[in-house]
Structure formats: structure tokens, C-alpha cells
Amino acid sequence: MNDRTSAASPRIKLLEEAVFRKIAAGEVIDRPAAVVRELLDNALDAASTEITVEISQGGIERILVLDDGEGMVPEDVRRCYLPHATSKIRSEQDLLAVTTLGFRGEALGSIAAVATTRIASRARGTPSGYFVLVDRGRLVEEGETHLPEGTRVEVERLFSSFPARKRFLKNPSTEGLLCRRMVVEKALPFPHVAFRFVRDGQMEFYLPPQDLLARVCAALPELFKPSASERFEVEQDEVRIEGVLLSPAFPQRDRRHIRIYLNRRLVQEFSLAQAVAYGYRGVLPGGQYPAAVVFLTLPPERVDFNVHPAKREAKIRGLSSLHALLARAVEQALKDWIGVRRIAPTTGRPETVGETERVYRPHPEPSRSGTGELFTGPSHTFTLPSDSGHPPSPRTGEGFTYLGQAFGVFLVVEREGTLLLVDQHAAHERILYNRLTSHPSSQELLFPYAFPVDADEAARLEDAREEIEALGIRFVLEEGRCTLTHLPAPLSDAPHVVAQWLKGERLADPERDAYATLACRGAIKEGEVVDRLTALDLLSQTFSLEEPFCPHGRPLWVEITREELFRRIRRIV
Ligand SMILES: Nc1ncnc2c1ncn2[C@@H]1O[C@H](COP(=O)(O)OP(=O)(O)OP(=O)(O)O)[C@@H](O)[C@H]1O
Ligand SMILES: [Mg+2]
The missing domain is CATH 3.30.1540.20 (MutL, C-terminal domain, dimerisation subdomain)
Incomplete structure (x- = not known):
């Protein structure tokens, strides 16, 4: 700031690495739920079978994630929080074939830069563990420690030296809720892994290892009931679609309850949610949307997650054919489950009493040129313009x-x-x-x-x-x-x-x-x-x-x- 005196002197300076890392960390870690997300990704990548998440004060005071995964040897514990430290990829080439949730080697480093973090781990088959204590990016202590096989990461006083960032946090109960939602989000695609969530000393839920339908119903109990939900599965051309559909008898007001996972990550991909809604179009009145959780598995080279810090967005090759396959899979699953009762489209004519059709009517073969042309079917009064032939x-x-x-x-x-x-x-x-x-x-x-x-x-x-x-x-x-x-x-x-x-x-x-x-x-x-x-x-x-x-x-x-x-x-x- 003192340099302002002379307009002629250069003003650009390179930031010290510590400052630069704090700024970069903010992009990945913006709130407690982001810490939970990254630590859960790591625990899941380590092939854990049981994971515990504990938070205090909405995660602002403390977050603990404990797993029974493969753990780290002492050398890796010493490295894991350093920038660009990862065991998941080695070269640019590997970026094209990522099958793990993490790959950037920046999550632990980002967390460690903005909190007090203790990472302890014991690799499977080794007699003891090792820990590092890192305070806002600086190593404070390290050494041998005892713990069961697996990894334990404890993050305390998040953003304590970042008042500006802290001010953006909501109150602890809202942040706590976001953490809880994050655990649910991560638990859905891993039904065989047990999850425990403890908030302020109280166990809020335990999800045992279970099948997919049971997991969806247990993790989202307010929406999915076993008696009104159905699991479906389709495989075609290296694409696997699996999911749970809620009966159309429980329509929703908007698309929020259509969750799409791509290679086990929740994504905000509007057109895929739209494909699910389209699959329901014959059985839901216009303006109503289904609830569904859908897991798409694509060969990793068809998906690039390296576009968003939280990996919420992805570039997908062949999106329009995926879209068509998904819409058809949902439609077929509904037909197999309940038989399709088509609601007469609102065309300005009154709907006749009980007009239903038990016959499955496949919708027009979608064009390959874009998602928009898929939507040539009947539209209801409350159907969006994009559902009736125009690109969204x-x-x-x-x-x-x-x-x-x-x-x-x-x-x-x-x-x-x-x-x-x-x-x-x-x-x-x-x-x-x-x-x-x-x-x-x-x-x-x-x-x-x-x-x-x-x-x-x-x-x-x-x-x-x-x-x-x-x-x-x-x-x-x-x-x-x-x-x-x-x-x-x-x-x-x-x-x-x-x-x-x-x-x-x-x-x-x-x-x-x-x-x-x-x-x-x-x-x-x-x-x-x-x-x-x-x-x-x-x-x-x-x-x-x-x-x-x-x-x-x-x-x-x-x-x-x-x-x-x-x-x-x-x-x-
Ligand atoms: N719970 C864990 N169990 C075993 N190894 C772990 C665990 N957490 C972290 N690691 C090791 O530490 C490394 C760094 O973790 P970090 O989360 O920073 O990066 P990443 O997972 O490789 O990539 P990303 O930044 O995309 O998450 C990992 O690659 C992994 O080798
Ligand atoms: Mg990670």
C-alpha cells in the first residue's frame, strides 16, 4: 500500500505462496460442508467400508472424519497436505481415465491452509500409525501414533483467521444441515459403505451397508418409501444406468428432487434431469415433476470433471445419446413397474373421465443432433417450453x-x-x-x-x-x-x-x-x-x-x- 506514492513505479507483485494458497483454498473450501465433501471423497477413494462423520457447531468448530480404509504409510501422511500431492494420478494422460473421486491433489492442502488440521493414518497391515498437525498451512507437530487401520482427519476452527470468509457462513445450525446433506449426498452412491453422522455429540443417523433401494429410502426418508419406490437398471454401449424412481403418485412441484449422479458424483446437469422428467411425462400431469435418484456410469474418458472446483459440473461426450437412453430407461422402468397410464395431453379439449392407456407408446426416436429435438411429444399446460421442442x-x-x-x-x-x-x-x-x-x-x-x-x-x-x-x-x-x-x-x-x-x-x-x-x-x-x-x-x-x-x-x-x-x-x- 505504501507503494502508492509514485504513479510511475511498478505496482504488481507476486504473492507469497502462503497467501496465494489461501486464496486458492477458498475456491475449493468455502464452508464446512466442503470440508466434509472432500474428506468423504478421500475416505471413499480409500475403499473404506465404514465412515464416521462428527461435527460440532455446524462444523465451524470441529469436523472429524474417520474411516477404515487402506490408510497411508508415514511418508504419505507427511506429504498428503502439500500442494499437488496425490496418489491418484501421475500424468496428464491419467486425467483422462480417472476413476477416483479425487484427482487434483489439492483438497487436504486447501483444508490445512484455512484451519487447524490433524491427519492421522495407519496403512492396512502395518503395526502403527503416523500423524501430522498442521496449523493454517504450517506443520506444527508430527510423529507416531496409535489408531486402528484407516485414517482420521480432524479439522478445527475453520476460517478462524479469515474473518471475511467466516462472515459469509450461515449460522451453525444451517451449516450443520448442509454438512448433513453432504453426508447423505455421498452415502447415496455407496450403499455398501456404512455411514454414521454425529452432530454435537448426538448420533443423527446410521446407515448400515444395504442395497440401493434400501439406501435411497433410508437416506431420503421424507421422500422415498419402499412401498412407493422402484429400482431400475439398464446397460447399453458401456453406459450403465441404475436408480430409484418414486411413484408418480407423489409428484413434486419442481425438479429439485431429481438427483443425477455421474460416475458416483452428484452433478448439476440440467438436461439429464430433464431426461428423467421426460421419461415420466406420460404419467405425471403437466407442471409436476418426479422424484428420482439416478446413477450413471460412463467410461471415464467420456467425462471430464476438471471444470469446476467442487466437481459439480462435467463435460460429457455424447450427451444427447445419453439423454435419450436415460429418458427411455425411465419410461420403460415405469411401464414395467406400474404399467403406463397416459394422462391425456392438455390440448384445449377437456380430458375425459379416466382416460388411460395401458399400452406402452414409445416416444419418437430422438435425433442425434441435439437434445432439443427429443422433445416432440405431447406437451401439457404446465410443461416447459424446452419440453416441447425448443432448446432450454x-x-x-x-x-x-x-x-x-x-x-x-x-x-x-x-x-x-x-x-x-x-x-x-x-x-x-x-x-x-x-x-x-x-x-x-x-x-x-x-x-x-x-x-x-x-x-x-x-x-x-x-x-x-x-x-x-x-x-x-x-x-x-x-x-x-x-x-x-x-x-x-x-x-x-x-x-x-x-x-x-x-x-x-x-x-x-x-x-x-x-x-x-x-x-x-x-x-x-x-x-x-x-x-x-x-x-x-x-x-x-x-x-x-x-x-x-x-x-x-x-x-x-x-x-x-x-x-x-x-x-x-x-x-x-
Ligand atoms: N482417508 C484417506 N485414506 C487414505 N489416503 C488418503 C486419505 N485422505 C487422503 N489420502 C491421500 O492423500 C492424498 C491427497 O489427498 P487430497 O484430497 O488432497 O487429494 P486427492 O484426493 O488426490 O485429490 P482432490 O484434491 O481432487 O481431492 C490422496 O491422493 C491420498 O493418497
Ligand atoms: Mg481428495
């Missing part, structure tokens, strides 16, 4: 650009020089209402939905049966319960909404517009996070509405023109 576009819909969500209520859009704040609930409500009133058809539920009713409620439902059935809702009454068998198509994913309504309000106030109430109940709520694709879809439909008012008469959006904004700024200045 990131933020723009027809004539507008989606900027994001504000206050959990508004979708912010730029359109023709005007800023629009679209009320997400009201817009969805209007769309649902229109669909309900223009398609007064009902759809048979793949999985009927039962809910308890007392004798009074049952009697009232029986009395009102005709009126209720006129709305497209069909039900069976039995001792103590009512089972919904058919629902209006736009509400087929929300039987709980209908059940609640049947039990309560509807009977108290029969004069109300039933569809308006149901649309209101079934619509995206205020405060709900809307993913970008759902937002684009919702907005496209909103802008093509003839009456941009919610069923209660409120406008769906407010507008501020560019001129208005400019005028306001000038007034302040």
Missing part, C-alpha cells in the same frame, strides 16, 4: 426475462421496458382456476388417497355425493374412512387439499365457488421458493391469460416502467 433457454420466456423471486411472493420480470412484479400465488391460482373450470373432467388416481372421517362427516359426504361428483371428485366411503379415487385433472397431485376441503369448509358453506376455493388451496403459496423453470413456465402461462386477475378479482401483477424508475431516481438525486 436459461432466463428468458417469450418476450420477457425472468430476474428472480422477491419477498417470497413476487416473480420479478423485465418485459418491454417495464418491470413487472407478478404475484406467484395469485397467478398460479388463476391458472388452476381456469384449468378447473375449462376441463371439468376427472382423472383416476394411480394411488387412491384415503383419509379418516367420522360418522357425521361420512353422512354429510353421502348427502352431498351428487354435488361433489359434479366437480369431478369421486370417492368411496367405508367404515371410518373416505377414499378419493378420481379428482379433477389439475388437482390430481393435491388430494390432501381436496380431502381437507371436503372435511371442512365445503360442507359449511356450500354456496361458495368450489373451484375458486380449490384453486386457492392448491396454488403455490406465498413464501414458497419457486425454481427458475417453474417460474418461467408459470410466467409464460400468466402472460397469455385473457383476464390477468385472480379469481377474487385482484390483479396478478404490478408494473413499473423504465421511465417511472428513471424519474424517481432523478427526483432523489
